Amino acid sequence: xxxxxxxxxxxxxxxxxxxxxxxxxxxxxxxxxxxxxxxxxxxxxxxxxxxxxxxxxxxxxxxxxxxxxxxxxxxxxxxxxxxxxxxxxxxxxxxxxxxxxxxxxxxxxxxxxxxxxxxxxxxxxxxxxxxxxxxxxxxxxxxxxxxxxxxxxxxxxxxxxxxxxxxxxxxxxxxxxxxxxxxxxxxxxxxxxxxxxxxxxxxxxxxxxxxxxxxxxxxxxxxxxxxxxxxxxxxxxxxxxxxxxxxxxxxxxxxxxxxxxxxxxxxxxxxxxxxxxxxxxxxxxxxxxxxxxxxxxxxxxxxxxxxxxxxxxxxxxxxxxxxxxxxxxxxxxxxxxxxxxxxxxxxxxxxxxxxxxxxxxxxxxxxxxxxxxxxxxxxxxxx
Numbered sequence: 248x249x250x251x252x253x254x255x256x257x258x259x260x261x262x263x264x265x266x267x268x269x270x271x272x273x274x275x276x277x278x279x280x281x282x283x284x285x286x287x288x289x290x291x292x293x294x295x296x297x298x299x300x301x302x303x304x305x306x307x308x309x310x311x312x313x314x315x316x317x318x319x320x321x322x323x324x325x326x327x328x329x330x331x332x333x334x335x336x337x338x339x340x341x342x343x344x345x346x347x348x349x350x351x352x353x354x355x356x357x358x359x360x361x362x363x364x365x366x367x368x369x370x371x372x373x374x375x376x377x378x379x380x381x382x383x384x385x386x387x388x389x390x391x392x393x394x395x396x397x398x399x400x401x402x403x404x405x406x407x408x409x410x411x412x413x414x415x416x417x418x419x420x421x422x423x424x425x426x427x428x429x430x431x432x433x434x435x436x437x438x439x440x441x442x443x444x445x446x447x448x449x450x451x452x453x454x455x456x457x458x459x460x461x462x463x464x465x466x467x468x469x470x471x472x473x474x475x476x477x478x479x480x481x482x483x484x485x486x487x488x489x490x491x492x493x494x495x496x497x498x499x500x501x502x503x504x505x506x507x508x509x510x511x512x513x514x515x516x517x518x519x520x521x522x523x524x525x526x527x528x529x530x531x532x533x534x535x536x537x538x539x540x541x542x543x544x545x546x547x548x549x550x551x552x553x554x555x556x557x558x559x560x561x562x563x564x565x566x567x568x569x570x571x572x573x574x575x576x577x578x579x580x581x582x583x584x585x586x587x588x589x590x591x592x593x594x595x596x597x598x599x600x601x602x603x604x605x606x607x608x609x610x611x612x613x614x615x616x617x618x619x620x621x622x623x624x625x626x627x628x629x630x
Contacts, residue, residue, distance in 0.1 A: 273462035274442035289363035289388035325352040347375025394427035399447025405479035409468030491526040499581035551587035
């Protein structure tokens with residue numbers, strides 16, 4: 248590392264004190280009023296941070312309130328069936344986090360007498376809790392001087408320090424964590440970390456940062472050099488992988504056929520309409536068919552039901568992990584057969600459900616989209 252780059256992180260204690268003082272004064276007036284703040288409840292912090300992974304604050308707030316009403320403490324969450332937890336989480340996406348939260352609650356009850364520990368190593372040992380989340384729990388709930396680096400604070404730190412390397416590189420991550428560790432105060436760590444996050448969310452934004460009203464403008468290296476609009480440097484993500492699927496809406500006596508995925512892989516244990524892989528990557532591990540003529544055979548494998556498949560009704564798209572999926576939706580009528588998935592199909596159950604009852608099931612994102620469309624357009628299910 249050059250001495251110039253090293254100097255960016257080698258700031259004086261006086262400079263760090265100024266950053267803390269300026270942020271504290273700004274936060275007193277401009278800090279966000281969020282429902283999981285202010286009470287020092289580690290369960291609320293854990294819940295909110297799990298929900299905020301790859302999700303915005305605005306999207307999380309209503310889910311947080313509903314989830315907390317259903318599971319007001321770690322004991323109620325730990326004792327709940329997984330299906331209830333997933334249903335309460337439904338719509339937030341990234342369901343692996345819901346399962347990790349549930350598993351963490353069980354560990355807290357079974358190993359820590361229902362009390363979330365205040366020790367960094369013990370907290371990091373909880374399912375789904377990494378370096379950032381442990382720092383959030385310990386600083387927000389217990390005021391421990393633990394740093395945090397997430398999207399907002401990473402951006403503030405990169406500009407504040409004039410860091411010009413790709414922030415996604417391992418070297419940058421470690422150096423920014425080091426800088427955050429030097430900045431976090433011994434007391435008031437929670438408020439400091441929250442102020443840094445709020446500054447990134449509302450002032451030091453990804454595009455067109457509002458430097459004229461930023462409390463740290465006079466202390467910011469990027470502002471001094473006039474490069475704040477070019478930082479942080481982020482290497483572009485690769486283009487998403489294309490996927491094509493076919494989802495079949497099988498009708499019998501006014502009911503639709505749904506299948507339940509096995510307890511592993513993407514959307515484990517969720518219900519969906521019989522869906523087959525057509526082209527490209529296969530993130531959900533679906534049975535593959537060569538084309539539209541094979542859809543009936545694919546449905547038979549998934550459900551045990553012989554069907555007549557109609558022409559394509561519509562398409563929909565959704566994103567999952569690093570994939571962009573196009574779904575071709577076909578209607579179908581049941582002809583014969585028992586609703587019993589074949590071994591190796593990846594499905595554990597099949598059942599007939601009235602359209603109005605579909606929302607009671609735990610559904611993945613594409614199935615929820617289709618369900619909304621079905622309920623809004625019942626006349627379009629005919630051939």
